[in-house]
Amino acid sequence: MVKGCIFDLDGVIVDTARYHFKAWQRLAIGLGFDFTEDHNERLKGVSRMASLRILLEVGGLTLPEHEMLKLAAQKNAWYLEYIMKMTPGDILPGVPEFLEKLRIAGIKAALGTASKNALIILVQIGLSHSFDTIVDGNRVTNAKPDPEVFLLAAADLNLSPADCLVFEDAIAGVEAAHRGGMRCIGIGSPAILSQADKIIPDFKDVTLDLIEF
Ligand code: B16
Numbered sequence: 001m002v003k004g005c006i007f008d009l010d011g012v013i014v015d016t017a018r019y020h021f022k023a024w025q026r027l028a029i030g031l032g033f034d035f036t037e038d039h040n041e042r043l044k045g046v047s048r049m050a051s052l053r054i055l056l057e058v059g060g061l062t063l064p065e066h067e068m069l070k071l072a073a074q075k076n077a078w079y080l081e082y083i084m085k086m087t088p089g090d091i092l093p094g095v096p097e098f099l100e101k102l103r104i105a106g107i108k109a110a111l112g113t114a115s116k117n118a119l120i121i122l123v124q125i126g127l128s129h130s131f132d133t134i135v136d137g138n139r140v141t142n143a144k145p146d147p148e149v150f151l152l153a154a155a156d157l158n159l160s161p162a163d164c165l166v167f168e169d170a171i172a173g174v175e176a177a178h179r180g181g182m183r184c185i186g187i188g189s190p191a192i193l194s195q196a197d198k199i200i201p202d203f204k205d206v207t208l209d210l211i212e213f
């Protein structure tokens with residue numbers, strides 16, 4: 001029986017990818033090249049600096065580390081402008097109801113995300129008290145597909161990985177869950193998330209039967 005559920009943030013709880021995209025695209029245009037939604041797909045679940053490296057590769061640019069840090073800070077400032085406008089209306093369908101079902105059943109909930117802005121986002125959408133623990137990009141050294149983020153979450157919950165179930169929208173996240181010895185439910189398209197143990201489009205009308213397998 002599952003004793004704890006670990007949720008990725010972007011693409012599972014909220015769709016912040018579109019705000020990341022707006023900020024990265026603004027940065028790319030300033031650097032003199034275009035950055036498309038297809039390019040942005042490569043950034044899902046990837047840390048801020050690793051995302052910047054991919055973006056610079058798209059633009060064919062190589063920059064020194066100190067310039068890269070400045071660009072990442074600029075991108076984040078723009079991103080923060082967008083996320084400060086988020087409201088509970090931005091929570092993806094069915095998520096609050098599913099979290100409530102877990103709480104009533106005594107199943108623990110954790111957040112496991114690469115984002116360093118996770119707490120700000122949770123406060124904006126009114127979910128900062130809905131998780132028993134939050135493991136974000138500020139606490140993690142190794143990015144997904146390394147399992148560190150999910151193993152820390154399981155340890156915080158005092159549960160063994162085998163008792164935990166991860167919800168992820170990115171291929172690297174599914175791999176991270178499996179490498180950590182956890183099962184994983186993919187949120188999104190079966191074509192992309194074929195390695196997940198189960199796949200659902202979203203949390204709309206989902207019952208606790210979903211996590212019994
Ligand atoms: P930040 P997740 C990830 O969130 C995003 O998918 C990814 O696009 C982003 O670069 C990363 O967080 C870092 O975000 O710049 O806010 O630290 O999917 O792991 O919840």
Ligand code: MG
Binds near residue numbers: 008168169
């Ligand atoms: Mg994600």
